[in-house]
Amino acid sequence: MKYLKILLIATLLVACKNGEQQTAAADFKSWAATPPMGWNSWDCFGPSVVEDEVKSNADYMAEKLKDFGWEYVVVDIRWYVDNQTTGHYNAYDNSTFILDEYGRYMPSPSRFPSAGDGVGFKALADYVHSKGLKFGIHIMRGVPKEAVFNKLPIKGTDLTAADIYSTESECTWLQDNYTVVAGKPGAQEYYNSIFDLYASWGVDFVKVDDLSRPYHTEEIELIRNAIDQTGRKIVLSMSPGATPIDEHAHATAHANMWRTIDDFWDNWAQLNYSFEKCAEWAPYISQGAWPDADMLPLGKFIRGERATDRYTKFTKDEQYTLMTLWTMFKSPLMFGGNLPDNDDFTNALLTNKEVLEVHGYSENNRQWFKENDLIGWTADDPKTGDKYVAVFNSAGDGFVTTDNLLYRSGTLSKLTDGFGENIDIELPENSKELYLIVNDGGDGISWDHADWIDPIVHLEDGTEIKLTELEWEEAFAGWGTIGVNKSISGGDLNIKGTTYNNGIGTHSQSIIRYKLPENSKRFTAFAGLDIAATNSETGSTVEFMIATQDPTPKNEAPTAIPVNLTDLGLTGKYLIRDLWEHKDLGTYSDSEFKPVINYHGAGLYRVSEVK
Structure with a gap:
């Protein structure tokens, strides 16, 4: 049986102090001038995260990671389902949905006790903000079916949710919502109403799901308009992937980040596949508009969709590869594990200032070469003129080599x-x-x-x-x-x-x-x-x-990867520094530098001219 709880309490739009909502919509790219970094509840808790778990991750980030640029705390999917307690979605007709009188989802009061009495996420956002951090939420594209069935009014209009929906293009994997039809009276007003609500809560980041695959141009534009009219800096993340690469210009014009692949988990096959997608999207990296290679499935998972009470399956070498590729690609970094369970190695990956400098401020990031299972990336340091070089020993995926696939x-x-x-x-x-x-x-x-x-x-x-x-x-x-x-x-x-x-x-x-x-x-x-x-x-x-060639992996040994500086236009002597190890390795020229990289491993280096 399906349940519905409607909060018949008028939602009070809380005035923000000190004019924090007074921003220019045209400047939305400046809201994410560097790729966003934070924590998202999905990998660890699936759709069932509760308030105390969010707070404990916020506490940890504030104490251990904030000084390194980590700032977003994001509550992922289905926070509005009162009886969602596991890492897998409840069936639609066995879900207790919480909505207000205007057909807008509200946080579950049993899972988020501070959200009762119409407060919504305001109290939790205030808690996160008190730590010097930013607060984010996940939503699904569209209008709740429960709002349509019950003909709940659209705030500020004489229309109802039943006037703006279509059953076409319904999400294939979660049936909570219907499509909002752009151009119908009330469609823009509905999206305005939910983003006004989020702005009143103090939301800084919204991840909108079922938006990029397939690519919903008209709803994306409704959402962009809705964010802009709030006057609040709300970073927009579009999900999931793969976003069609032909839509790069539209995505850049409307969002701060968008997914390049489907959900990414801790297995080498997907990480190996990400090399291809990152190289494909690298030409479209631009400040404030970031192709998103998806979350970092690192650390410990508690009750996620594909991970229950275990640590990441990535080896340490594979974790270096993940962090190095995401860094050189300038992907947003959203950590997926339970932060309080982090060990020293995991924290070292997240707090390396030299690596994070590359992630935040490097330019001209691109794949340099791909030869058999060896891959190289380069980028520039705009402040010093130095080069960054990353090399990877992909060596197949452990089952087959992915070199020369058709x-x-x-x-x-x-x-x-x-x-x-x-x-x-x-x-x-x-x-x-x-x-x-x-x-x-x-x-x-x-x-x-x-x-x-x-x-x-x-x-x-x-x-x-x-x-x-x-x-x-x-x-x-x-x-x-x-x-x-x-x-x-x-x-x-x-x-x-x-x-x-x-x-x-x-x-x-x-x-x-x-x-x-x-x-x-x-x-x-x-x-x-x-x-x-x-x-x-x-x-x-x-x-x-x-x-059409034998895909059996041939080599799982460490491999020396020549770095030909001349091919990068670098002549003379150069000092090479290992950024992961914080260590100067010496001076090199031409192809003298040949780092030995472990199977599935990576190296990241700064190349500085010796004058």
């Missing part, structure tokens, strides 16, 4: 539209073999049934050859027997309720190797999660990859 889907999950991706790729000339690869997408749970639907090799003369009619040369899966025209469990091939007669049913992790017919030109397929995976409560994330 196709990589990134993580697919129940959050993915259609639960899959269409594939249409050109095959390199004279290719002899084809490898179909399915990897775990990041949850670390072995229930990831996956299907290759209608896998077809197209020859130069137009002939189509179904892979289901070819015998593979070699195949293995994480468990079970790979199925031809059936799932790995032996049932029908079924993706999101649609059954298919032609395809291959498999499981992560798996590799299927075929010998390609002569004159093979293209490969097409639809790759998606089998219904067995999406019906499971224990996990369903995969990544599809395609290669």
